[in-house]
Amino acid sequence: MDDYALVLNAGSSSLKFCVFGRPPGESWHLEARGQIEGIGTAPRLSAKGANGESLAKQDVAVRDAHEALDALAAWLRSKYDRSRLLGVGHRVVHGGARFNGPTILNTEILHELQQLVPLAPLHQPYNLAAIEAVFDRLPGVPQVACFDTSFHRGQPEVAELIPLPRELRQQGLQRYGFHGISYEYIASVLPQGAPEIADGRVIVAHLGSGSSLCALKKRKSVDSTLGFTALDGLCMGTRPGALDPGVVLHLFQSLKLSATEVETLLYKKSGLLGISGISNDMRDLLGRSEPSARLAVDYFVYRAAKEIGSLSAALGGIDALVFTAGIGENSPEIRKRICESSAWLGIELDEAANAACHPKISTTGSKPSVWVIPTNEELMIARHTGSLLGLAKAA
DSSP, X not given: OOEEEEEEEEOSSEEEEEEEEEOTTSOBEEEEEXXXXXXXXXXXXXXXXXXXXXXXXXXXXXXXXXXXXXXXXXXXXXXSTTOXXXXXXXXXXXXXXXXXXXXXXXXXXXXXXXTTGGGSTTTHHHHHHHHHHHHHHOTTSOEEEEETTGGGTTOOHHHHOOOSOHHHHXXXXXXXXXXXXXXXXXHHHHHHHOTTTTTSEEEEEEOSSSOEEEEEETTEEEEESOOSSTTSSSOOSSOOOSOOHHHHHHHHHTSOOOHHHHHHHHHHSSHHHHHHSSOSOHHXXXXXXXXXXXXXXXXXXXXXXXXXXXXXXXXXXOSEEEEEHHHHHHOHHHHHHHHHHTGGGTOOBOHHHHHTTOSBOBOTTOSSEEEEOOOOHHHHHHXXXXXXXXOOOBO
8 A cells, every 4th residue: 555544533532543545546445444542541542454354452552632643653654654644634523604615724724623612512622632633743744624514504594593683693603513424425325325315305314422313405404403512403322402491591590500510411411321320322221121211212212203303394305214323323223213203204114124224124115215324424534635635536
């Protein structure tokens, strides 16, 4: 392998990465994927090749983003010593109103993105820390930011509107939507994977620790369940989803919680974890018999089905429902329950196909059809990085 691009997705305690190689005259392809997890506690680097073979499992001395990048760079040198790093693509959760597409980074843009940290405190600081680390440790390597908000720009004005006074809206108060890299990838593969629905009215359910729905028409975002921040919409692992603003006022005014306490409550202690008191992981909850665990699952399904109905109204009907992301791709039980709750739309699930995780899991008579399509945010980032830097397009 002569040249490669690196895709980074940095979190609070992990740095996930993918290596996309480009032999001379060929297009990009996945060479390796892995992560450094346990940053600050018990850090460990692991990596697998494109076919799932183990490439690395080793403890590393890592305390922060800079040291994580040092450890990753050392491993890359040991693995691809004669190869050239052409560019680094990053997932950045919030691009605000300005950034409506992938962007080549510089220090001025990085400063702008830092102003958006309060809108995505779970993700943005760590996304930007990785960018800073690359600027510091690899100053000659170009970087590209791909934003989870960009795919939703261009929605109808009413879908982006927050009904507050104009002077506040002019300060950036609007619905942004998130998980856009995932939705963009799904939209890009529909013509090949499900051509009969590609340009129709499609609701994509990105269900995972963070969950949302997106309404697509002709593969463009029309509306989504996440809004100004990543707290809106569906119930998530530790986030509540849609919440009466009066509840937040009550937390401040009556219960006298501080801003930090409220932020921690809403981002880290609510959702599935808050309801169940047991776990934020759907896999754990589905295997438990406690009433609180069952209630958490019931609420997750209830909210998803309710929002599917809402987005169906926004689309003026629905031609297909697509499940993706961790829960959406891997939980036949959750897919079944959401489809049963949405049967009024004409959905008929093929239970055998659903259990086997086939791409199409609805019956031939179902209207709309139902699909399971794995997402690939890393490949989407690689495509954009290659395009903006004038490199070969990722396959």
